[in-house]
Amino acid sequence: MKKINHFVQFIIIKFIFLIFEVIGYRASSNLGFIIGKFIGPLFRSKNSIIKNLKRANFNNNLNLNQIADNVLGNYGRIFAEYVHLKNFRNNNLNKYISIDGYKYLDLIKKSKKKIVFVSGHFNNFELMAMQIEKSGIDLATIYRPLNNPFLNKTMEQIRIKYICKKQIKKGRAGTREIIKNLNKGTSIALMIDQRVREGLKVPFFKHLATTTSIPAQLIKKYNCDLVPIYIERYKLNHFKMYVSEPIKINKNKNISEITAHLNKILEKMIRKNIDQWIWTHDRWKN
Numbered sequence: 001m002k003k004i005n006h007f008v009q010f011i012i013i014k015f016i017f018l019i020f021e022v023i024g025y026r027a028s029s030n031l032g033f034i035i036g037k038f039i040g041p042l043f044r045s046k047n048s049i050i051k052n053l054k055r056a057n058f059n060n061n062l063n064l065n066q067i068a069d070n071v072l073g074n075y076g077r078i079f080a081e082y083v084h085l086k087n088f089r090n091n092n093l094n095k096y097i098s099i100d101g102y103k104y105l106d107l108i109k110k111s112k113k114k115i116v117f118v119s120g121h122f123n124n125f126e127l128m129a130m131q132i133e134k135s136g137i138d139l140a141t142i143y144r145p146l147n148n149p150f151l152n153k154t155m156e157q158i159r160i161k162y163i164c165k166k167q168i169k170k171g172r173a174g175t176r177e178i179i180k181n182l183n184k185g186t187s188i189a190l191m192i193d194q195r196v197r198e199g200l201k202v203p204f205f206k207h208l209a210t211t212t213s214i215p216a217q218l219i220k221k222y223n224c225d226l227v228p229i230y231i232e233r234y235k236l237n238h239f240k241m242y243v244s245e246p247i248k249i250n251k252n253k254n255i256s257e258i259t260a261h262l263n264k265i266l267e268k269m270i271r272k273n274i275d276q277w278i279w280t281h282d283r284w285k286n
Helices: 002-023 025-042 046-055 064-089 102-111 126-134 149-163 172-183 214-221 255-272
Strands: 097-100 115-119 139-143 166-169 187-191 200-204 207-211 225-234 238-243
Touching: 002 025, 002 064, 002 149, 025 064, 046 064, 064 126, 064 149, 097 102, 097 126, 102 238, 115 126, 115 214, 115 255, 126 139, 126 149, 126 187, 126 225, 126 238, 139 149, 139 172, 149 166, 166 172, 172 187, 172 214, 187 214, 200 255, 207 255, 214 225, 214 255, 225 255
Parallel strands: 097 238, 115 187, 115 225, 139 166, 139 187
Antiparallel strands: 200 207, 225 238
8 A cells, every 4th residue: 555655646646856957946836835835734844843843942922824835836946947957067057056155165176185065954954965076076965865766766867867877775785885986085974954763963953963974974084074054944945055164183183173163064054044944853852
């Protein structure tokens, strides 16, 4: 029965993707926002978003209900924009994205230094790895497979063809792949904003949250520089990607200290545009 449900979901989404492809990028993104805002609550609870916002102390003089609507709407935009990622890749949609700090990408490419890029699920987060790879940097990115195997196959094809050729599946086998790629001189890009089963409990908005320690381990063991990446949405359909100058982490810091520092960086990113992050995930769940 589960397999049938997954296949039905796959057919429905493929049909919706076809509509998005026909109506074009901007119309798709705008329609996606409406879908996310009004249909999203059937799949992602607005109450859970508001609960998480309050826990992170974003409840003073803010319209939490409006923020929750925007979060779900942003989910819808990302969903609708997937079929247009190929046009970002082939530069047909270049006018919709700009990069602040491109000089650092150019510097990394020329130096061929191994970098750990870190970010979170902001806006159309897929564009970050795409732009890093397009700059000429040898990159591998970590992804979590979707629960629906039919949809996952489609998403993997999109990611490999248009986002980043080197895709590493999250998990123990993936950790070995990360090490293999680093040994070959490949930089690694990871999202550090989701709860993990195996990680360290470090502060995140003043509450302990189980956080991946992989970036900290890579930075210490392989002497990698750290480069935080952030992408924001503006004018509804435009993006600005911020590339930080490579940061040399003090080797005397332990794994827990580095991981806590990364959470602080993530907090600053989230505060820039509160409604452009995935507040549906309970980062403080035990």
